[in-house]
Amino acid sequence: NxxxxxxxxxxxxxxxxxxxxxxxxxxxxxxxxxxxxxPGMGLKLIYYSVGAGITDKxxxxxxxxxxxxxxxxxxxxLELAAPSQTSVYFCASTDPTSYSYEQYFGPGTRLTVT
Amino acid sequence: AQSVAQPxxxxxxxxxxxxxxxxxxxxxxxxxxxxxxxxxNRGLQFLLKYITGDNLVKGSYGFEAEFNKSQTSFxxxxxxxxxxxxxxxxxxxxxxxxxxxxxxxxxxTKLIIKP
Numbered sequence: 719n720x721x722x723x724x725x726x727x728x729x730x731x732x733x734x735x736x737x738x739x740x741x742x743x744x745x746x747x748x749x750x751x752x753x754x755x756x757p758g759m760g761l762k763l764i765y766y767s768v769g770a771g772i773t774d775k776x777x778x779x780x781x782x783x784x785x786x787x788x789x790x791x792x793x794x795x796l797e798l799a800a801p802s803q804t805s806v807y808f809c810a811s812t813d814p815t816s817y818s819y820e821q822y823f824g825p826g827t828r829l830t831v832t
Numbered sequence: 833a834q835s836v837a838q839p840x841x842x843x844x845x846x847x848x849x850x851x852x853x854x855x856x857x858x859x860x861x862x863x864x865x866x867x868x869x870x871x872x873n874r875g876l877q878f879l880l881k882y883i884t885g886d887n888l889v890k891g892s893y894g895f896e897a898e899f900n901k902s903q904t905s906f907x908x909x910x911x912x913x914x915x916x917x918x919x920x921x922x923x924x925x926x927x928x929x930x931x932x933x934x935x936x937x938x939x940x941t942k943l944i945i946k947p
Contacts (some may be wrong), residue, residue: 760939823875
């Protein structure tokens, strides 16, 4: 049981480039989330999904897109990278039906846009 | 609006002394409260939570937290700090209801335990 995995661990992008951050969970959780973590700012929710085929915007969705074709995978797409997207990105999942409500996190992707 | 405040950017404690990391919240209704820890270059790890019941909850690594409804606080505590407790600690809250089970996060508190 690997939990939540993310790839890549690190990436440097040039302004205007695109990339996809991968997130996979093997816990059969319906709810998945993408956060960004900026220094001293805590976690900000970018997008979330409540199940395959269903996604919705969080607090800071501009510049990002997501898809959810399977329960396991929830990729985050950056179309035109900007320096403001330099951050650490975390994927998380939860299973509310267990009534535990805590979120399980991946190890993160550290992205630098120059 | 729902919010979480961690009033201290950094807390310094000597090894063996008790530690407290503060968290206050603002939500409508009865909150669900969480503490997470983040070690350098790692993801967040769940420590403990309060959903209902006893106001004092115990979690991983000897940590505990006390829910105080009148003061809207959920402070993290440990009786005797270890150097290995040095990390970034996040408090999070969720108001009951809603369809996305979203957590609202504090800005984090850096805990430094000095030998």
